[in-house]
Amino acid sequence: MRKINFSAGPSTLVLEVLKKAQDELVDYQGRGYSIMEISHRSKIFEEVHFGAMSRAKQLYGLNDDYEVLFLQGGASLQFAMIPMNLAMNGTCEYANTGVWTQKAIKEAKILGVKVKVVASSEEENFNHIPEVNFSDNADYAYICSNNTIYGTQYKEYPKTKAPLIVDASSDFFSKKVDFSNIALFYGGVQKNAGISGLACVFIRKDMLERSEKKNLTSMLKYSIHAQNHSLFNTPPTFAIYMFNLQMQWLLELGGLDKMNQINTQKAKLLYDCIDNSGGFYSTHAKSDKSLMNVSFNIKDTNLEALFVKEAEEEGMLGLKGHRILGGIRASIYNAITPEQVQILCEFMREFQKKYA
Structure with a gap:
């Protein structure tokens, strides 16, 4: 798989x-x-x-x-x-x-x-x-x-x-x-x-x-x-x-307009999940948030390593934030599908329920 x-x-x-x-x-x-x-x-x-x-x-x-x-x-x-x-x-x-x-x-x-x-x-x-x-x-x-x-x-x-x-x-x-x-x-x-x-x-x-x-x-x-x-x-x-x-x-x-439409959809899914969670947050200016690299944090920072570990166990890789910034980062480039972003969002909701 x-x-x-x-x-x-x-x-x-x-x-x-x-x-x-x-x-x-x-x-x-x-x-x-x-x-x-x-x-x-x-x-x-x-x-x-x-x-x-x-x-x-x-x-x-x-x-x-x-x-x-x-x-x-x-x-x-x-x-x-x-x-x-x-x-x-x-x-x-x-x-x-x-x-x-x-x-x-x-x-x-x-x-x-x-x-x-x-x-x-x-x-x-x-x-x-x-x-x-x-x-x-x-x-x-x-x-x-x-x-x-x-x-x-x-x-x-x-x-x-x-x-x-x-x-x-x-x-x-x-x-x-x-x-x-x-x-x-x-x-x-x-x-x-x-x-x-x-x-x-x-x-x-x-x-x-x-x-x-x-x-x-x-x-x-x-x-x-x-x-x-x-x-x-x-x-x-x-x-x-x-x-x-x-x-x-x-x-x-369908070209770059179609690609941008899909990328915008993916980013909205993930940012909405973060903004509506209560347990995850982003400090970036809303107008400047990237459609490619979604950096965010968990309110209880002690849970971040566990989040990355459990995500890997569920088949999701590369979610550890950059060493400079820490936190969590999901890069949702062209090859990532909306369905895959939805899987991440579902994991995030379950993770919050489990450790809230």
Whole structure:
């Protein structure tokens, strides 16, 4: 019996995607070999590679103004690659909404670029998204769209004249996005769109002109990867294959509007359960609560370890809160179904009855 995996990432995968990969693991399309065994330069793999890029752009409704890059090093390498490639001689502005923006700010400072934190919710333990006003002339404006640890999420992105950079790792491919002022949109795919080992970057082509002027090693240069269609070096072929299957599944589901409808339904089920329980609570601003990562607490904190233990015994994994914040966290990414969220809610109600 499969477990219900509420882990923050790597996270659960769509069962039919897993089964498709299982069916093709040793014999891809009846060709007598695995997709993992063939050259990334072969026409067979290129069909997967470029098909994945095309489907990703289709889901977000992007035109040829944007390039899709498949890169290694996870989202964390992008914390450095972004300032390396896109910082000019001005100031790079950041909104600090938690651990992942703090890490990005740290990497930019190490590189010696001019960094300004223009908004932060740190004094309130990151329990909300602060109002953000970026300068028009900033080299770029940087946000993290969803915060896995603290459970907050931008419902709308800031409108900026400066190029907007969005780390969307934990709500990637979960909803439609307005790209009108987005210069670079990226994430690790291991939460909503595939398996670990792959970062996907959507970059507006005018930003590649900045990269082209930089004196950087080839592997850290966006323009090199764009010119080589993310085939400059051997890419993580199986991760791209899994990403492509996930893109196909999302399109067959009905696209990102349909996915957002389902994600909204799941989040409402769980937040209603918390809010109406009397024994569980959340301290986050209601308007900023994440549809992806639901962080909450038990009024009797001594029960939290028992909650996680008994949930595991009932087949639910990954509910222990992040070590920084503690408490409970349920990550309800794309592959989690409303029925699975309902099972968690029923467990929560029974747990409260048992220990109230």
